[in-house]
Amino acid sequence: MKSISLYEEKASFVHDVDPITKLWYIPFAILIPIILPSFTISFLFIGLSLVLLLGAKVIRKTIPVFGFVFLILITVVLIQGMFKPENETVLFQIGPLTMYKEGLLFALTITLRVINIICAFMILVLTTKPSDLVEALVRKGMSPRIGYVIVSVFQIIPEMMATMSTITDAQRARGMETEGKLLVRIKAFIPLLGPVVLGSLINTKERAMALEVRGFNSQAPKTYLYEEKTYQFSKVLQIGMLLLTMAAVSWRIFL
Amino acid sequence: MIKIANLSFSYNKETRVLSGINLEFDRRSTAIIGQNGAGKTTLVKLMKGLLKADEGKILIHEHDVSGKTAAQLARTIGLVFQNPNDQIFKRTVLDEVMFGPLNIKMDKQTAKEKAIEALKMVELDDKLEMNPHDLSLSEKKLLCIASVVAMDTDIIIFDEPTIAQDHGGKEKIRQIIQALKDKNKLVMTIIHDMDFVAENFERTIVFNDGQVLLDGETRDVFSQKELLKTACVEAPGITKLAERLGFKDTVLTVDEFINMKKTYSPPQ
Numbered sequence: 214m215k216s217i218s219l220y221e222e223k224a225s226f227v228h229d230v231d232p233i234t235k236l237w238y239i240p241f242a243i244l245i246p247i248i249l250p251s252f253t254i255s256f257l258f259i260g261l262s263l264v265l266l267l268g269a270k271v272i273r274k275t276i277p278v279f280g281f282v283f284l285i286l287i288t289v290v291l292i293q294g295m296f297k298p299e300n301e302t303v304l305f306q307i308g309p310l311t312m313y314k315e316g317l318l319f320a321l322t323i324t325l326r327v328i329n330i331i332c333a334f335m336i337l338v339l340t341t342k343p344s345d346l347v348e349a350l351v352r353k354g355m356s357p358r359i360g361y362v363i364v365s366v367f368q369i370i371p372e373m374m375a376t377m378s379t380i381t382d383a384q385r386a387r388g389m390e391t392e393g394k395l396l397v398r399i400k401a402f403i404p405l406l407g408p409v410v411l412g413s414l415i416n417t418k419e420r421a422m423a424l425e426v427r428g429f430n431s432q433a434p435k436t437y438l439y440e441e442k443t444y445q446f447s448k449v450l451q452i453g454m455l456l457l458t459m460a461a462v463s464w465r466i467f468l
Numbered sequence: 469m470i471k472i473a474n475l476s477f478s479y480n481k482e483t484r485v486l487s488g489i490n491l492e493f494d495r496r497s498t499a500i501i502g503q504n505g506a507g508k509t510t511l512v513k514l515m516k517g518l519l520k521a522d523e524g525k526i527l528i529h530e531h532d533v534s535g536k537t538a539a540q541l542a543r544t545i546g547l548v549f550q551n552p553n554d555q556i557f558k559r560t561v562l563d564e565v566m567f568g569p570l571n572i573k574m575d576k577q578t579a580k581e582k583a584i585e586a587l588k589m590v591e592l593d594d595k596l597e598m599n600p601h602d603l604s605l606s607e608k609k610l611l612c613i614a615s616v617v618a619m620d621t622d623i624i625i626f627d628e629p630t631i632a633q634d635h636g637g638k639e640k641i642r643q644i645i646q647a648l649k650d651k652n653k654l655v656m657t658i659i660h661d662m663d664f665v666a667e668n669f670e671r672t673i674v675f676n677d678g679q680v681l682l683d684g685e686t687r688d689v690f691s692q693k694e695l696l697k698t699a700c701v702e703a704p705g706i707t708k709l710a711e712r713l714g715f716k717d718t719v720l721t722v723d724e725f726i727n728m729k730k731t732y733s734p735p736q
């Protein structure tokens with residue numbers, strides 16, 4: 214079955230880092246450029262994230278994501294560059310279009326922020342198995358029920374897709390046209406919805422029973438299937454990030 | 469009726485599921501046997517147009533399968549899925565069985581008649597309004613059989629029809645297969661129940677590791693003890709008993725055994 218998680222199994226020092234530290238990295242990398250709003254800092258963090266993504270050998274997987282994001286950012290640059298109310302200084306003209314400095318600088322800030330946020334999230338998402346992250350959170354005290362719900366979300370969509378193709382096969386096998394023109398496809402799709410939803414409800418009921426008979430609701434403390442992923446420098450990194458954030462705050466306040 | 473030439477297929481690049489299959493089917497009823505994972509289900513899905521071959525050709529009634537959609541093929545070839553839960557998706561037993569006939573442009577009246585007739589054969593005609601998901605596994609399997617039989621196709625393939633069936637259920641399936649043979653249809657069955665094979669099918673094809681290992685009259689196939697072993701299948705108990713007792717001919721059924729026994733004198 215296909216997985217919807219973007220996680221890529223590789224051996225790298227980024228993969229070795231425990232999920233919680235990578236989770237910490239996200240607010241760290243997002244907050245500091247906000248606390249210290251300079252282009253240098255933003256570039257620094259984007260650079261750092263990109264180096265980590267490169268080191269994790271997952272940079273290729275980021276390309277489609279960035280492709281999509283750039284498409285949106287280009288419209289931001291164009292609109293801000295031309296129409297931002299504060300626009301005064303003309304930078305250049307292409308035909309009838311005039312680009313202003315103020316708008317472009319503002320667009321650049323937004324662009325850097327967005328890229329920075331996406332990079333930080335991507336490090337976590339691409340190098341951490343969702344179940345590892347959830348298990349680490351449960352170890353930290355999150356309720357196993359919530360953990361289970363999160364993990365289920367990662368399973369239910371591919372499961373629904375599999376159910377859909379199963380039912381499509383059942384329909385085609387008995388003479389219902391599902392291939393070809395768009396109209397035919399749509400016509401075939403609508404009667405799918407009922408069985409797919411019904412099917413997942415039945416699955417849910419059966420899964421609840423399966424969980425129940427295997428003691429999911431037991432009050433005893435749970436043990437874990439996987440060994441806890443530990444990383445020797447996780448404390449150092451976490452404390453380091455915290456200190457740097459505090460340093461950034463005091464820099465901002467006192468200097 | 470069906471001609472398969474040099475057929476190969478794989479689900480993913482790493483492993484080939486079927487390679488270089490050449491087969492021809494006439495109207496003889498045919499059993500397809502072989503160990504789990506040998507590629508039997510994959511082969512029939514290819515014939516049905518649910519999967520597309522990587523290489524090779526399948527001709528049904530001289531028409532190339534690759535040029536038709538599965539829905540078009542459904543008029544000529546019916547398939548009862550291995551797992552009934554994969555096949556059932558309507559909300560009542562009657563709707564489920566009428567779905568196929570209505571799709572191949574039977575009018576509502578005829579479709580209903582055919583559906584009820586098929587449901588009578590599997591003795592589910594008293595449960596027309598029930599939700600199929602509330603049926604037992606064996607009943608679901610029978611329902612799937614009925615919903616394909618109702619389409620009255622020229623070729624009909626069963627993928628393990630006897631799973632979960634008690635003696636009565638098997639007897640119903642036997643009668644259905646016989647009725648279809650009497651109507652001169654090509655009946656093909658994937659099956660692990662060797663007694664059922666020996667008693668009901670003229671021809672047997674043994675699959676092993678994505679290839680045809682043996683193909684011939686059922687009697688001849690079951691006499692090839694060594695080859696059967698490589699495919700992890702066994703001749704029926706009665707066949708093995710007769711062989712151990714030193715009978716010259718391959719025995720397929722208990723009746724045959726008894727008849728032979730009358731004329732047989734044990735070696736001294």
Ligand SMILES: Nc1ncnc2c1ncn2[C@@H]1O[C@H](COP(=O)(O)OP(=O)(O)OP(=O)(O)O)[C@@H](O)[C@H]1O
Nearest residue numbers: 479480485502503504505506507508509510511550
């Ligand atoms: N959808 C699929 N994707 C990938 N591999 C598959 C898929 N379906 C089947 N396979 C693999 O293809 C091989 C042949 O499967 P197939 O279902 O055709 O075997 P079979 O002979 O019908 O076995 P059984 O007697 O267990 O029904 C198996 O190794 C199986 O794991």
Ligand SMILES: [Mg+2]
Nearest residue numbers: 508509510550
């Ligand atoms: Mg199978």
